[in-house]
Amino acid sequence: MPQSQTRWLRTRFYLNAHRHELALAAQDLYPAAWRVAGTPLLAGPGWLPGAPVPLDRVTLTWRPGRHRTGTDGTGPESAAIRPPASDRGEPFASYSAALGALARPGLYENRLCYRLLDAAASPAAAHLAFGEGSYFEMINISEAVARPRRPARYPAVVAEELAHEIIGGRSPAGAVLPAEPLLGDRFGFSRTVIREALKLLEERGLVRVEQGRGTTVMPRPVWAMPAVRARQSRSR
Numbered sequence: 001m002p003q004s005q006t007r008w009l010r011t012r013f014y015l016n017a018h019r020h021e022l023a024l025a026a027q028d029l030y031p032a033a034w035r036v037a038g039t040p041l042l043a044g045p046g047w048l049p050g051a052p053v054p055l056d057r058v059t060l061t062w063r064p065g066r067h068r069t070g071t072d073g074t075g076p077e078s079a080a081i082r083p084p085a086s087d088r089g090e091p092f093a094s095y096s097a098a099l100g101a102l103a104r105p106g107l108y109e110n111r112l113c114y115r116l117l118d119a120a121a122s123p124a125a126a127h128l129a130f131g132e133g134s135y136f137e138m139i140n141i142s143e144a145v146a147r148p149r150r151p152a153r154y155p156a157v158v159a160e161e162l163a164h165e166i167i168g169g170r171s172p173a174g175a176v177l178p179a180e181p182l183l184g185d186r187f188g189f190s191r192t193v194i195r196e197a198l199k200l201l202e203e204r205g206l207v208r209v210e211q212g213r214g215t216t217v218m219p220r221p222v223w224a225m226p227a228v229r230a231r232q233s234r235s236r
Helices: 003-017 019-029 076-081 095-102 135-145 154-167 180-187 191-203 225-235
Strands: 058-066 112-121 126-134 207-210 214-217
Touching: 003 019, 003 095, 003 180, 019 154, 076 135, 095 135, 112 135, 126 135, 154 180, 154 191, 180 191, 191 207
Parallel strands: 058 126
Antiparallel strands: 112 126, 207 214
16 A cells, blocks of 8 residues: 555544544634634534524424535545545545545445535524535545644644653653654654654653654653643543
8 A cells, every 4th residue: 555545544543533632622723702602612603693592493494406515525625635546646536435445434335414504593593404415525525624734733632642641651751752753653643743742742841852862751850740730630
């Protein structure tokens, strides 16, 4: 299997294994006003009423026929996140096609799905409109957009995972962490992302990074204690 396809599989595995942490990180990319009642859930402007709406005032409608969205996940805007289908470098026609060829699930068929097309709400009433969609369309758009297009936030995600292991005792003081290429294989990210993650750990006092000697876990008295205590309380 070409290296680019292997990297795609590793990235997909990592995203699925850490979808909760990544979803929490992604919320900061959107306006705070889009958050639902202080939760990590997001809703676009106009989708949330000013007060709860009784269920008997919520109407549902069905719009028959196919409804095209702005993108279907097969155009040039998604080419960068679709792995090459051959040695010539041309990407798979869609994200679902790549999934079927490289990581085919047990049930892989283009099943009928429902799609929310429109939502409007006020304190007096709410309306939701649905239409026909498909499983492959959902993969081509929803799962595809979750892939990292730029690793700007992912060093923090990797650092948080490693910090959890250090604080929890899985990586004791004096232990040498695996080399950057091995950590990159584990997390599915480039050495640049791993290097930035290790720098974040070093800033917290959790590790010492030395060229030629690797990354060593530091003893507890050296840790940046306020940040570590916060993480210890969350891990209990």
